[in-house]
Amino acid sequence: MTTLICAGGSGTRVLEAVLHLCAAGLGPSELRTFVIDPDGANGNVDKTRKLVNRYQECHEAFKTDNADGHPFFCTKVDLLNSAQGLRVWGPVDKTQKFKNLLNYTDLSPAQKDVVHLLLTDVELDMPMDVGFRGHPALGAAALALLPLYKDDPLWSQFAQAITSEVNERETRVVIVGSVFGGTGASAIHPLVRYLRSLPQTNREKLKVGAVALVPYFRFSASEAAAGGAHAQAGEAAKSEWFAPASRSAAEYYEHLRTQNDWDFDAMYWLGDDTPVRVDYCIGGPQQDNPAHFVDLLAACACLDFSASPPGARACYYSGPQETIDVPDGNILTWDDIPMCALNTDTVRKRLHHFQLVGAAHLGFYGPLLKDPRLLGSPHCVPWYFDRFADGTAQLSNKDNQERIDSLSTYFRENYFPWWDQIHSVGQDRTRLLNRTAWLDGDGSPLHIQLNRLGNLLYPDTVARHGLGPVDALFEEVVQSAAEVAGMTNPSRTYLSILSQAALKSVERENRGSIVRGA
Amino acid sequence: MTALVTLVTVVITILCYSSAAGRRKVYVLDDLFASYTPMRWILLAIPAALLAGGLCFWRYEGALDSTEGRGGVALQIILLNGMVSAMIAYLLIILVHRFTPAKFRYRPAPYLHKRRVGSA
Numbered sequence A: 001m002t003t004l005i006c007a008g009g010s011g012t013r014v015l016e017a018v019l020h021l022c023a024a025g026l027g028p029s030e031l032r033t034f035v036i037d038p039d040g041a042n043g044n045v046d047k048t049r050k051l052v053n054r055y056q057e058c059h060e061a062f063k064t065d066n067a068d069g070h071p072f073f074c075t076k077v078d079l080l081n082s083a084q085g086l087r088v089w090g091p092v093d094k095t096q097k098f099k100n101l102l103n104y105t106d107l108s109p110a111q112k113d114v115v116h117l118l119l120t121d122v123e124l125d126m127p128m129d130v131g132f133r134g135h136p137a138l139g140a141a142a143l144a145l146l147p148l149y150k151d152d153p154l155w156s157q158f159a160q161a162i163t164s165e166v167n168e169r170e171t172r173v174v175i176v177g178s179v180f181g182g183t184g185a186s187a188i189h190p191l192v193r194y195l196r197s198l199p200q201t202n203r204e205k206l207k208v209g210a211v212a213l214v215p216y217f218r219f220s221a222s223e224a225a226a227g228g229a230h231a232q233a234g235e236a237a238k239s240e241w242f243a244p245a246s247r248s249a250a251e252y253y254e255h256l257r258t259q260n261d262w263d264f265d266a267m268y269w270l271g272d273d274t275p276v277r278v279d280y281c282i283g284g285p286q287q288d289n290p291a292h293f294v295d296l297l298a299a300c301a302c303l304d305f306s307a308s309p310p311g312a313r314a315c316y317y318s319g320p321q322e323t324i325d326v327p328d329g330n331i332l333t334w335d336d337i338p339m340c341a342l343n344t345d346t347v348r349k350r351l352h353h354f355q356l357v358g359a360a361h362l363g364f365y366g367p368l369l370k371d372p373r374l375l376g377s378p379h380c381v382p383w384y385f386d387r388f389a390d391g392t393a394q395l396s397n398k399d400n401q402e403r404i405d406s407l408s409t410y411f412r413e414n415y416f417p418w419w420d421q422i423h424s425v426g427q428d429r430t431r432l433l434n435r436t437a438w439l440d441g442d443g444s445p446l447h448i449q450l451n452r453l454g455n456l457l458y459p460d461t462v463a464r465h466g467l468g469p470v471d472a473l474f475e476e477v478v479q480s481a482a483e484v485a486g487m488t489n490p491s492r493t494y495l496s497i498l499s500q501a502a503l504k505s506v507e508r509e510n511r512g513s514i515v516r517g518a
Numbered sequence B: 001m002t003a004l005v006t007l008v009t010v011v012i013t014i015l016c017y018s019s020a021a022g023r024r025k026v027y028v029l030d031d032l033f034a035s036y037t038p039m040r041w042i043l044l045a046i047p048a049a050l051l052a053g054g055l056c057f058w059r060y061e062g063a064l065d066s067t068e069g070r071g072g073v074a075l076q077i078i079l080l081n082g083m084v085s086a087m088i089a090y091l092l093i094i095l096v097h098r099f100t101p102a103k104f105r106y107r108p109a110p111y112l113h114k115r116r117v118g119s120a
Helices: A008-023 A043-062 A109-118 A136-143 A153-166 A183-197 A221-226 A239-258 A293-307 A344-370 A372-376 A382-387 A398-423 A468-483 A490-517 B002-023 B029-033 B037-059 B067-095 B110-119
Strands: A002-007 A030-036 A076-078 A171-178 A206-213 A266-270 A314-318
Touching (some): A002 A008, A002 A293, A008 A183, A008 A398, A030 A153, A043 A490, A171 A183, A344 A398, A382 A468, A398 A490, B002 B067
Parallel strands (some): A002 A030, A030 A076
């Protein structure tokens, strides 16, 4: 099993990306995950928590148990027996000031002097209601106390799971967070040290990777304060600190390497040197930064490590490429996605496959299954007539309708909006998928353009527009309905049929593009 | 002659039907539930029957005793030719699946699928 520990807001957004890749069938068979964030009520955590719940619904509804099935939603997400969904752990009490965490008033004068050497008065008096506010010194001090939390329900369950797993098989843990903010920057190293202390036997079977995000967004706290956004801007995170903070982190990890204190099996450094501007927010529910392609790179790094941890105990670097046609920013293409164990073509093909399934379901097959004419004249749709029109396999019953609704909601409210945010970075900087396939004429999502079904990958090519692929996919669906074995519920059978048909279309399109390329 | 006209009519009907069904595309949901117009090619049996009747009327002008008898025979030929041509063409369309694209396979004879239609 792979464990993904997400630290801070950036780490949480990477979890969102990992879940979307798992939905597309790129994840491990099982994924244990939780979040470390003292600001557990921030908008990104809330969004990710909802996404986890929706993923779980889709996993339950559509997971397949035989080889004929589709590959989607197959990753089982383990939330450490949490009944409330995604677990978010914070090392501080929200009602505390930071000095309370250190038990400052009971410290000896000499100890207080040491504290003052490391922390300012503003930091000591900082309320912990919205996390560490970009102050890694605070987070590092708080998370250095991690071994003291061994009786906390989350950590005790986690420790028990890791120690028992390493006795059976190789266990992989990936820690992801930014090194330029508060929580992520302070969590990575204390966490890896704690992890290494857990197994008493078979320690070599514990593989630990870290994904360190360097600045890829920026904001101006002073502008926000001038606009009356927040009076506490003085103690808030500032983008101006990001670069020196990242440099300090890099120097720190380099120091660990040179001192042979390197506990990582792999460390991935990812970022973008033309950071995108986001609205400033000190934390809380308003902190809901949009997804960025660096999240996608980080998620791919997590899954790559999960597939097969590299043995070199080295650092790996990735970011977008410089290009002359976008002078103010770098661009991201499929070739820029870092892969060691996974294969770029396989990932691209799988995402194209899932994209086609999503677009076809939202744009055609989902509405078809809701169309009252289908119940009156099912013979007009032969795949439906053959597989779902009668007996126990009726797709129109309440349970199956709910499952299909979950799938539609996932694509409409989670998957496509997420991809749209990834592609909204800069001007035409993300060159993975064809954004016009899900935008309407006014440029607002989400409206699946069926005439782009044959042009879901970047770039948007007029010669490939048209409704021919809709008809071709329908023919493939009819053919696939005769080939796909029945699953334990009709919704799974439906997704398997659509998946097989989409896969054939993608393979045909790839063959066509190879011929065009030749 | 009538048999030849019937045969040619059936062949042309099948070819035209197959071509029309093959050209028919599914682009939007309405395309699935729209009238299945390729079946209209079976109506080709009507002009063919009129042709057969006309030929009969013309070819047998000298051989038949009276114009009333000639007209009656021609009328019978029209009815017979039309019904036989249409029926053979229709049966071929229903029974030989390759004439109908798989995506429309149940459209030529929906009444055969009423049981499941009713229970759905």
